[in-house]
Amino acid sequence: MTRPVVDDRATAPACHACAGTDLTRVRLALPDGRPAVFASCAGCETTAWYVLGGDGTPLGPDGSPRTLD
């Protein structure tokens, strides 16, 4: 196993809910095949997906935009 050379902090810089930066980031693919970073926040336990090379919008597990509530 080798670590990806891309810094995923650029894709998932901070939690969309609490703005915390202590995220666990895992490179995965969305169900539609888009490569993405799954981020889990250590502060508030929120999770979100961020498309690699996307616009930084936090997505839910089905790939649709996640909204703050």
Ligand SMILES: [Zn+2]
């Ligand atoms: Zn958070």
